[in-house]
Amino acid sequence: MAQRTFHILTFGCQMNVNDSAWLSRSLQQRGFTETTLDKAGVIILNTCSVRDKPEQKVYAALGRIKYETRHTPGAFAVVAGCVAQQIGSGFFDRFAQVRLVVGGDGLAMAPDAIERLCHERNLRLNLTDFSEVYPERDPALPASGGSIPPVAYVNIMQGCDNFCAYCIVPFTRGRQKSRDASAILDECRALIANGAKEITLLGQNVNAYGLDGHATNAPSFAELLRQVAALPGLARLRFVTPHPKDLSPEVIAMFGELPNLCPRLHLPLQAGSDRVLARMGRKYDMARFLHLVDALRAARPDIALSTDLIVGFPGETEEQFQETLDAVRRVNFMSSFSFCYSDRPGTAASRILDKVPHAEKLHRLERLQAVQEELSAQWLSQKVGCQTELLLEGTSRRQDTGNGESWQGRDPWGDTVNVVLPSGTGAVGQLLPVRITGARKHSLIGEVLQS
Ligand code: SF4
Numbered sequence: 001m002a003q004r005t006f007h008i009l010t011f012g013c014q015m016n017v018n019d020s021a022w023l024s025r026s027l028q029q030r031g032f033t034e035t036t037l038d039k040a041g042v043i044i045l046n047t048c049s050v051r052d053k054p055e056q057k058v059y060a061a062l063g064r065i066k067y068e069t070r071h072t073p074g075a076f077a078v079v080a081g082c083v084a085q086q087i088g089s090g091f092f093d094r095f096a097q098v099r100l101v102v103g104g105d106g107l108a109m110a111p112d113a114i115e116r117l118c119h120e121r122n123l124r125l126n127l128t129d130f131s132e133v134y135p136e137r138d139p140a141l142p143a144s145g146g147s148i149p150p151v152a153y154v155n156i157m158q159g160c161d162n163f164c165a166y167c168i169v170p171f172t173r174g175r176q177k178s179r180d181a182s183a184i185l186d187e188c189r190a191l192i193a194n195g196a197k198e199i200t201l202l203g204q205n206v207n208a209y210g211l212d213g214h215a216t217n218a219p220s221f222a223e224l225l226r227q228v229a230a231l232p233g234l235a236r237l238r239f240v241t242p243h244p245k246d247l248s249p250e251v252i253a254m255f256g257e258l259p260n261l262c263p264r265l266h267l268p269l270q271a272g273s274d275r276v277l278a279r280m281g282r283k284y285d286m287a288r289f290l291h292l293v294d295a296l297r298a299a300r301p302d303i304a305l306s307t308d309l310i311v312g313f314p315g316e317t318e319e320q321f322q323e324t325l326d327a328v329r330r331v332n333f334m335s336s337f338s339f340c341y342s343d344r345p346g347t348a349a350s351r352i353l354d355k356v357p358h359a360e361k362l363h364r365l366e367r368l369q370a371v372q373e374e375l376s377a378q379w380l381s382q383k384v385g386c387q388t389e390l391l392l393e394g395t396s397r398r399q400d401t402g403n404g405e406s407w408q409g410r411d412p413w414g415d416t417v418n419v420v421l422p423s424g425t426g427a428v429g430q431l432l433p434v435r436i437t438g439a440r441k442h443s444l445i446g447e448v449l450q451s
Helices: 014-029 054-068 082-087 090-094 107-119 181-193 221-229 249-257 274-280 286-299 318-331 358-381
Strands: 005-010 042-047 076-081 098-102 125-127 151-155 198-202 236-240 264-266 304-311 335-340 387-395 405-410 416-421 431-439 444-448
Touching: 005 014, 014 042, 014 076, 014 107, 014 151, 014 198, 042 054, 042 082, 042 107, 054 076, 054 082, 076 082, 076 107, 082 090, 082 098, 090 098, 098 107, 107 125, 151 181, 181 198, 181 221, 198 221, 221 236, 221 249, 249 286, 274 318, 286 318, 304 318, 304 358, 318 358, 335 358, 358 431, 387 416, 387 444, 416 431
Parallel strands: 005 042, 042 076, 076 098, 098 125, 151 198, 198 236, 264 304, 304 335, 416 444
Antiparallel strands: 387 405, 387 431, 405 416, 431 444
16 A cells, blocks of 8 residues: 655646645545655646646656655656646556546546555556536635635636637646636635635636636626625735636726725736737737726726737747837836747647747847846836735745844735744734835835834
């Protein structure tokens, strides 16, 4: 029998981080203990296929797992997430230590499967079928009064129907399936009862919530925001990742209406050229995107916008890339995640022959990131002198103050703020009024004001 200890390695997006946190809680409720990789009986690799060379990264990690667990009797590996969905039982042929592969929809069944595998030594299981409805799962939270991080995440859907030309998500996570609103609200209430102060609603195309017809009596996404925001004890609400084509006037209005909906929106632009956007299959153009930006700023003048950008999409010319630089400056994004385009198997873009040379993609990425660094630095420096509210998330790794404890948290715009508190006075989940006194490259420094 394998030891009832586990270790999780997580790659990729916030949905994977959230899935790993759930799996960890669920296994602990069954009596498993979380431990280091070299001592674990069950090693779970929660994978992502959005970025470059995902399979190679998983194969390398499996090699490392095999080496690290060589002294642990009966140890086995579980591959979960998008790469598991893509490769499926192919993992069993190549890696003897893999005994479970589990896709996004199968994850709800993973704890039961892991129990079985601990007892049945020769068993291997493949849970990569897509389900017809949202795969509901017990949130594995204490009834109330337990302790969880103050910043929590709640899935409201699974999958995506958009088939953007470069993206593998509709293949690895399946078609969009919205979750019942009652289950979402119950999970939010349970998280708040256990100490959550901030909740982020998660979905690959979060603002298309309810449009797929899978959830029973699904409210509109705007109405769902209103219902979650009204839950007693919730200080902050966010959502990610919205699609510009589905950002309705009603959702935009929520930024003006709901005081606890944070003034920060991550709105993926991907490219600033209409021709590239059309080839990407994004279903909006720059005029539509800029209209959304204006409407968001009218609803909430202090809203900050961040984005995702791809450079070197097949066929992208230097002029079209320049349009992305112009768009980034014009919108004045506070931050962005930017990447060089790379092929994903089976996607429409992978079949376009007119690829941009790798060196050119890197050159464009460098120029884009230089512009963004300038804008991000301006964003942080203009906050110096402002008063805001900080949600404490934990002590800082560096404790070099000499006269107190260094703590870190985030302001409503999602910026990291560092403060020094008298020793023993800080607590995770505290909301504190602060004045920003300085800006570093990627974070802010603050001082606590008397409340
Ligand atoms: S909206 Fe496009 S980029 Fe986002 S998950 Fe769906 S297919 Fe991928």
